Amino acid sequence: MAEQATRGSSTINYKDGGMRDNKEYQTRLRQTLEAGEVELLSPEMLISSRDAEHPANLIPSLCEAFYKLGWVTGTGGGISIRKGALAYFAPSGVQKERIKPEDLFVLDLRLGTYLRYPLPLKPSQCTPLFHLSFMKRGAGACIHTHSQWAVLVTLLVEQELQQRTAKGGFATWDDRSMGGITDLTGAERSLSKKRWDATPGRDAVLHRPFRISRLEQIKGIPAGQKHTDGYIDDVDLSKIEPSRPGYLSYYDTLAIPIIENTAHEEDLSASLAAAIEMYPHSSAVLVKRHGVYVWGETWVKAKTVCESLDYIFQLAIEMRKLNAPWTED
Numbered sequence: 448m449a450e451q452a453t454r455g456s457s458t459i460n461y462k463d464g465g466m467r468d469n470k471e472y473q474t475r476l477r478q479t480l481e482a483g484e485v486e487l488l489s490p491e492m493l494i495s496s497r498d499a500e501h502p503a504n505l506i507p508s509l510c511e512a513f514y515k516l517g518w519v520t521g522t523g524g525g526i527s528i529r530k531g532a533l534a535y536f537a538p539s540g541v542q543k544e545r546i547k548p549e550d551l552f553v554l555d556l557r558l559g560t561y562l563r564y565p566l567p568l569k570p571s572q573c574t575p576l577f578h579l580s581f582m583k584r585g586a587g588a589c590i591h592t593h594s595q596w597a598v599l600v601t602l603l604v605e606q607e608l609q610q611r612t613a614k615g616g617f618a619t620w621d622d623r624s625m626g627g628i629t630d631l632t633g634a635e636r637s638l639s640k641k642r643w644d645a646t647p648g649r650d651a652v653l654h655r656p657f658r659i660s661r662l663e664q665i666k667g668i669p670a671g672q673k674h675t676d677g678y679i680d681d682v683d684l685s686k687i688e689p690s691r692p693g694y695l696s697y698y699d700t701l702a703i704p705i706i707e708n709t710a711h712e713e714d715l716s717a718s719l720a721a722a723i724e725m726y727p728h729s730s731a732v733l734v735k736r737h738g739v740y741v742w743g744e745t746w747v748k749a750k751t752v753c754e755s756l757d758y759i760f761q762l763a764i765e766m767r768k769l770n771a772p773w774t775e776d
């Protein structure tokens with residue numbers, strides 16, 4: 448029952464059992480005891496808190512709210528919240544509006560080991576994807592929705608891409624004249640060809656992102672992101688500057704990359720990582736015919752961006768019906 452996620456260039460395993468045999472865990476446990484931190488002695492203590500802002504209490508209440516918004520229908524989608532080096536995940540296949548704190552999984556991001564694994568439940572299939580947002584963006588929370596508006600905008604971009612490709616426009620990533628890496632918000636990082644060629648999952652990133660401008664609501668989207676490119680507990684996030692400060696202005700263009708869907712959610716990891724690499728300012732990645740991943744420094748920021756994007760996606764659908772262009776170019 449092992450899932451995998453990338454940690455830097457190496458691969459780690461999430462272990463559901465055998466913690467007693469794990470030397471790293473034993474060392475950590477001893478250090479924790481010596482330091483007087485007793486939290487790890489009982490996995491149940493990880494989910495027991497009277498604080499309404501504790502991830503164990505927030506995740507059930509937010510999942511219920513997202514269910515009512517139509518974001519996590521049919522047990523798909525969800526949210527993960529990080530508390531220091533511990534990440535809290537919901538289980539897979541559980542009714543989102545009925546999740547309880549005792550259903551939650553707790554992963555130690557330092558060890559790549561589950562400290563709490565409530566059998567017979569299984570962790571959400573989104574786990575490795577949420578993990579990417581923590582490790583690459585230093586996110587404090589990541590939300591995944593199956594919002595119909597998110598799905599529909601990916602269909603419209605796909606349609607647009609097919610039409611443009613038929614006319615000979617940006618059929619490959621080497622044609623970056625429109626919709627490619629360099630034209631997005633005017634400041635996207637241009638990857639070297641060598642690095643680009645070596646990026647796993649790159650072929651599953653659509654050659655064109657969802658782009659929209661001149662909408663008041665895009666002012667709710669951060670202009671840039673922090674890049675940790677490593678291990679969040681070893682990094683002082685307060686000292687890392689975002690790739691662009693502040694939030695998008697009314698005159699900016701919002702660009703959200705889109706990746707191809709896969710048969711299994713966890714198989715999205717490589718393309719999600721590639722999209723994060725290619726769009727360093729983006730706080731979200733759309734998944735074609737599937738939904739969207741959105742992250743933020745805190746759960747409040749992630750939720751605010753997710754709400755703003757959902758509003759923008761819905762508006763974009765209505766705009767397209769009225770033949771109102773998304774951008775001026």
Ligand SMILES: [Zn+2]
Nearest residue numbers: 523524712738
């Ligand atoms: Zn999903």
